[in-house]
Amino acid sequence: MKSLKTDSRNKDRHVPQRSCAVCRAKSDKGDLIRLVKSPEGKIVIDTTKKLPGRGVYICPDLECVERAKKSGILAHALKAEIDENFWPELEEHVKDFGVNVKLKIRSVLGLARKAGALMIGSERIEAEHKKTLVILAKDSSDGVKKFAASRQSISLDMTIKELSDVTGLRDSVQILGLPLNSGFAKKIISITEERSNAFER
Ligand SMILES: [Zn+2]
Known part of the structure; x- marks a missing residue:
């Protein structure tokens, strides 16, 4: 019988988990958006997931973004300021995540x-x-x-x-x-x- 090639990366894979700062749901690190405080004290999206400094994570979900906006939880967690461009950028980034799913x-x-x-x-x-x-x-x-x-x-x-x-x-x-x-x-x-x-x- 011809054996089926399976995706071995699925097995015993150790992926660090993080919680969304808003809804607290745990996900693989790579499936969340990382936000960090820039040297200027502003919140920025860490698209590389490698920027130094304290970071928080958020689900790629517009509902969590909306809740974050209302609660001020991100600014509080990072003790950072939020630029007016930040929310539209974050929303764009969330939408791109959906596209990546398709890829x-x-x-x-x-x-x-x-x-x-x-x-x-x-x-x-x-x-x-x-x-x-x-x-x-x-x-x-x-x-x-x-x-x-x-x-x-x-x-x-x-x-x-x-x-x-x-x-x-x-x-x-x-x-x-x-x-x-x-x-x-x-x-x-x-x-x-x-x-x-x-x-x-
Ligand atoms: Zn969330």
Whole structure:
């Protein structure tokens, strides 16, 4: 039996966890936005996540940004001033995080395709007789939606065009499948769970 290539980075991975200064939810460090106090005493977004000094973390979630704005918690935590440009910049940064989710998903789907684990189209999914995680284009037909309804599916907010691009096919791809027990499916699920908030924008 051909063994499926799985994403080994998922196993025993030690990723430092941090809490959002606003909602206190814990996430991988890389999944939060780091804010630091600049030498001038202002709060800045640490896009490199390497700036020296005391930092706080916030979820890439506009709700946490809004709460931070109202409560003044960031200025208080860092004992720093907030520039008028800071909030619009932070909001932009949060929105970019949502875009990055799509990039991550594309990369996982691309790897799955290369490994031969990606099932393209409902016929192929049907033929595999495996427990499948299906990924449905948001603009797919009613028939395909119905097909997906009887399976474990995940909505990735991707269009037929985007799914087709991922598969590298010219045909319009309305649905993709991944073996539910594969590393690829697990990775997709974990990406969407981590960032479900960033997605709803
Ligand atoms: Zn938060």
